[in-house]
Amino acid sequence: MTEAREDLEKLVKREYSAGFVTDIETDTLPPGLSEDVVRFISAKKGEPEWLTEWRLKAYRHWLTQPHPNWAHVHFPQIDYNAISYYSAPKSQADGPKSLDEVDPELLRTYEKLGIPLHEQALLAGVKPDPDLPVETAAGNLGGQVAVDAVFDSVSIGTTFKAKLAEAGVIFCSISEAVKDYPELVKKYLGSVVPFTDNFYATLNSAVFSDGSFVYIPKGVRCPMELSTYFRINAQNTGQFERTLIIAEEGSYVSYLEGCTAPMRDENQLHAAVVELVALKDAQIKYSTVQNWYPGDENGKGGIFNFVTKRGACIGANSKISWTQVETGSAITWKYPSVVLRGENAVGEFYSVALTNNYQQADTGTKMIHLGRNTRSTIVSKGISAGHSENAYRGLVRFSPSAANARNYTQCDSLLIGDRCGAHTFPYIESGNASAMVEHEATTSKVSDEQLFLCQQRGIDAEKAISMIVNGFCKDVFRELPMEFAVEAGKLLEVSLEGAVG
């Protein structure tokens, strides 16, 4: 190992800045899972009979399922009876009617995370950052973003509701949607990810606590970015959100989710389900900046992030785009997918997955081509540092009905140091001879020469690494809404500290 590498080694050690714990009174169910627990959650939320039954069916199905073990990740058996399936800030027991009713301690939590929940603050917009390279700073205009914040298991408030309502857009917590728009929820919940889908999705269907609901009516272009921030605070709780986004004919929405959690020594389970439905000519752009606590530098603690995300391009010419920047979690296991049913539908997946220390990621996508002339693009950038393991797993399937379907896959890995691993598992299943796949894959290292060049020009190793990694991710960052691209860039920088190696 050369000196440059050793320098690099020293470099990736900054503290996780979102790791504080909020001291707040909670209403937490004792650990354990049973039909009673499922009923309790459903009753707590005042759910209609059909939903309680749906949850119970999921729970009973879950009991019959073995734990999946095909992913390239390793962790001790999870004791599902040691987890609490419901935790809510006490003062919010009946749910806040408006942001004014939100516990000030909670608001401070979100302020600390840099997420202002007061519309006043949000209106001020985002100021260009003087530290940014000119190209980025120039385009960093302040925009409005409506935020739904989910703290442990419940949504604590959604901003800009009035303004969105004017456009006919519904943006609320899924619990509220169950009450206020039951017919929409009933029609679409589980329509993309059925409760039988997979072990974690099944568990989620049984015990999901909250999440966001979005409905964009026909022909409406959502007037602002929608965003949900998920925060796990309580100890020994699992977080099981359920997000449902429906884009009616000819509508458009861009949605961002951000995630953080306190630093804790034990692992915490996060098993969310996200369902997207795009009707004819509709477009959904879903971006994630995931920064769950990754565990400490020795691999202790951190979030197990076992998430099912899927979009259905039901209508012709519809489009669903997933963009994700994943830097957190001890273990990440997620494959945001698109089912391309409508003719000419387009599915996209742009991903940056960074692992450091002892993190493990097995992530990728599934593009299921059913309709004629459907197209999909996959751009995956995996960055591994420290002792981490980073796997891309991607499935491209052309069914016999998918005449002239196309897929382009680009899958690049970047290694920092020589104790980490990068793996690529591409699966291609073609049932239609006219379908075409193009696959490119590269693996590269941050070279000593590159580091030396930067340092010779006066740039320190840490900044150099973050610049090189950001350059590597450019194709993906380009797809993020501007403010979040900036955030993502900074996040990579933080996540890489001490990773120089």
Add this chain to the structure above:
Amino acid sequence: MLEVKNLHASVAGKPILNGLNLAIPAGEVHAVMGPNGSGKSTLTNVLAGKPGYEVTDGEVTFNGQNLLDLEVEDRAHAGLFLAFQYPTEIPGVSNMEFLKAAIDSQRKAQGEPAISAMDFMQQARAIAKRLDLNPEFLKRGVNEGFSGGEKKRNEILQLLMLNPKLAILDETDSGLDIDALQVVSDGVNAFRAPDHSVLLVTHYQRILNYVKPDRVHVLARGQILRSGDASLAQELEARGYGWITDAA
């Protein structure tokens, strides 16, 4: 400006420099010539502090400072610049972003604020123009897909943007066409100033027609075996190195 005394250095356990002496006063241009594999790039790398090069004896002072004690980036902050014989690519990092990061790091080390985006762009465009580089080059990844000659011109772009005290140019003239050689030479001449020095490693007398050296040194067997004025380069061009290396 630069004083190298009895420098011994090895790479991968193999001694390359064996008691090298060299002094470059402020304001002067010194050419270093020598056969392939004689240790010219090794010298430039040792001066810049590249990891993997072990200094086993000798000392180097740079404007009064003990150069060998400094980290790579601190040497850069002190005003040492190396134009590489084989410039490396950094895909996805634009030239502009890279240069701004470099300038700002150096300004920060000097306790100065970051350069304004406007001033930076103005300077970068002006220098690109002087080097006959299309401004589009500023947006491309550092050396990414550049031709050999473009990479060399890009090194000079960096030199002029960073404006160091000592420019070490390792075969910046190799692989340049006739017009590019002229452009690069003009760039180096623009850098010349009473408080600037240049260590120019080259195989060819040609560039010395444009960039007039104050001294010419022959590096062979890990030492400076002979030094002279500009006429030494002409003599080498005519006679090769044998008469020097054989005599030593």
